[in-house]
Amino acid sequence: MLDDQEDGFKPIWVFDNQVKSNPISISTFPPPSDKDYLKVGGHFGPHNVHENRPGSFQSSELIFATYQNAGVRVYDIRNPYQPKEVGIFMPPAPPGAPTGTIQMNDVFVDERGIVYAVDRHIGGLYVLEMDF
Numbered sequence: 001m002l003d004d005q006e007d008g009f010k011p012i013w014v015f016d017n018q019v020k021s022n023p024i025s026i027s028t029f030p031p032p033s034d035k036d037y038l039k040v041g042g043h044f045g046p047h048n049v050h051e052n053r054p055g056s057f058q059s060s061e062l063i064f065a066t067y068q069n070a071g072v073r074v075y076d077i078r079n080p081y082q083p084k085e086v087g088i089f090m091p092p093a094p095p096g097a098p099t100g101t102i103q104m105n106d107v108f109v110d111e112r113g114i115v116y117a118v119d120r121h122i123g124g125l126y127v128l129e130m131d132f
Contacts, residue, residue, distance in 0.1 A: 013028055043103055062086070094121055
């Protein structure tokens with residue numbers, strides 16, 4: 001992934017995998033639209049999603065994703081043909097951030113619903129509690 005999306009936009013895809021030998025793309029997640037993140041600087045676009053693994057938060061309705069300079073986003077996929085954003089975590093840029101922005105690149109949600117997110121600029125960890 002390059003700064004300012006110089007290598008193009010990379011969406012998060014939703015696939016219908018009912019026929020394992022023939023997965024079908026049915027939608028993409030809407031990109032954050034609350035501001036023009038291409039003008040913010042740094043990397044913009046999805047980087048990581050929380051995986052519904054045993055021992056972690058598991059949901060067939062909510063997907064947690066990092067979007068680099070657009071923070072952590074939460075999507076409702078109850079209608080898989082039209083995912084919608086239902087939550088945002090956008091901290092301010094850390095002091096001394098090379099791009100002057102956040103760069104959220106990893107997210108994990110534990111079985112209690114505690115969200116752990118990492119900004120690659122500071123090597124630090126944000127710990128959040130879900131409020132929905």
